[in-house]
Amino acid sequence: MPTLNFKHVIIEIDPEKTLRSQILEAGLSPHNDQSVWLNCRGLGTCGTCAIRILHGDCTEPTSREKWRLNFPPFKNGLSHGFRLACQTRLLTDGMAEKGTGFWGENIK
Numbered sequence: 001m002p003t004l005n006f007k008h009v010i011i012e013i014d015p016e017k018t019l020r021s022q023i024l025e026a027g028l029s030p031h032n033d034q035s036v037w038l039n040c041r042g043l044g045t046c047g048t049c050a051i052r053i054l055h056g057d058c059t060e061p062t063s064r065e066k067w068r069l070n071f072p073p074f075k076n077g078l079s080h081g082f083r084l085a086c087q088t089r090l091l092t093d094g095m096a097e098k099g100t101g102f103w104g105e106n107i108k
Contacts, residue, residue, distance in 0.1 A: 004056070005095040009094050013090045018042065020049050020085035031087040034072045042086040044068060047103050049085040050077065056094015073105040078105075 002013045004022070011026045013019070020042055023030050031039055035048035042049075044064035061069075061078055069077035077100040082105075085096075099107040 002056070002090050002093050004090055006051070007098065013094075015089050015091050018036075018086055019051070019083075019087065019088050019090055019096070030098060030104075031037075031071075032098065032100065033102060035102055044084055044087045047074060047084065050074060050082045050104050051085050051096045052100050052107055053083050054081070054095040054097060056090055056096075057092040058094070059089045059091065060085060073101070073103055073107060076086045077105075 004011045004013050006023060007028055009028060011022060013022055019032045019042060020030050030049040030051055039048040040046040047068045063102055069082055074082055098104045
């Protein structure tokens, strides 16, 4: 099984499940601050679970993911490596980061 390095924790990943569900199962969160409570619970509409994939192969972006990552605060987010953890499945070993800000859009 692939592994994901997220927040300096290695998570064994099932390619059949979304990253959001597995990050949460590992006791971590793809959400910042109040977005832990104010999010769409995996429907792909709010964008609060956006993470940036640094390396690793993922499934193709869903139409909902493309739609959400194409307006603020992520305008053209896919081209900057952002993916919605609730819509994305990891296929190979990978590494991801979460930025600061409500949506995690601020990456240094």
